[in-house]
Amino acid sequence: MIKFAKAGTYDYIIVDTAPTGHTLRLLELPTFLEGFIGKIMTLKKQINLLLAPLRALFGSAELDSSVIDAERKLSDFRENLVELKKLLTSKSRFEFITVAIPTGMSIFETERLIQSLKEQGIAVNNLLVNQVFPRNEPERFRARAVKDQSVSLREWNNVDDDALRVTYIPYQQEVIGLESLTGIAEKLCPDLKGDDPM
Numbered sequence: 001m002i003k004f005a006k007a008g009t010y011d012y013i014i015v016d017t018a019p020t021g022h023t024l025r026l027l028e029l030p031t032f033l034e035g036f037i038g039k040i041m042t043l044k045k046q047i048n049l050l051l052a053p054l055r056a057l058f059g060s061a062e063l064d065s066s067v068i069d070a071e072r073k074l075s076d077f078r079e080n081l082v083e084l085k086k087l088l089t090s091k092s093r094f095e096f097i098t099v100a101i102p103t104g105m106s107i108f109e110t111e112r113l114i115q116s117l118k119e120q121g122i123a124v125n126n127l128l129v130n131q132v133f134p135r136n137e138p139e140r141f142r143a144r145a146v147k148d149q150s151v152s153l154r155e156w157n158n159v160d161d162d163a164l165r166v167t168y169i170p171y172q173q174e175v176i177g178l179e180s181l182t183g184i185a186e187k188l189c190p191d192l193k194g195d196d197p198m
Contacts, residue, residue, distance in 0.1 A: 002083050005093070020113045027088065027120060030081040037078045044071065089121040097126045104176050 004013050017023040088094055096117050100110040114124050133141045153168065169175075169184055 002080050002087065005087055020109045024113065024116050027117070027122065030085045030088070031120075034078055034081045034085070037074050037081070041071065041074060041078075091123045095123045095125055097128060098124060099128045099130055101131045102129055 001013060001015065004010060017026065098110050098113060100106045110127065114127075117124050131145075133145075169187060175181065175184060
């Protein structure tokens with residue numbers, strides 16, 4: 001990203017990120033690595049002080065050259081991380097556009113993502129809500145969704161894994177709350193039917 005941003009070849013660079021948890025860890029990585037590299041470089045300085053007498057006795061020009069090269073690479077990497085962090089928190093150059101679907105779970109995940117992004121100083125000004133059935137033609141879109149699902153379900157049936165048991169749960173409502181989870185537990189483990197889930 002930094003390379004493309006520096007080159008200035010493109011007006012916009014779009015990065016399609018992974019689901020919420022992975023994205024948050026990815027965006028926290030520059031801060032974490034910057035601190036980690038700083039600790040390594042501090043430790044290296046302390047080790048240099050301890051090894052100075054040995055270097056004087058035995059000479060270690062080749063070792064010093066390797067250490068200096070590694071230190072330079074770490075320093076360059078750290079500078080790139082600092083630049084990446086500046087880019088991610090630049091309100092004029094970077095924006096994170098969240099994409100969600102109209103379900104309770106997705107709303108919860110998206111709110112958590114937006115809150116975390118704002119805490120990191122990342123601009124979030126747009127939210128795209130996908131898979132919305134138009135009110136004027138709901139049946140046509142529902143039929144298309146059922147057709148698309150049928151293709152995906154056939155793919156699951158072709159998964160070559162004897163240990164994987166696929167259970168289909170009809171979508172009547174979103175799975176939220178103890179009652180819904182109990183219904184799924186009964187489908188997955190029929191022996192538990194009627195047992196107190198608590």
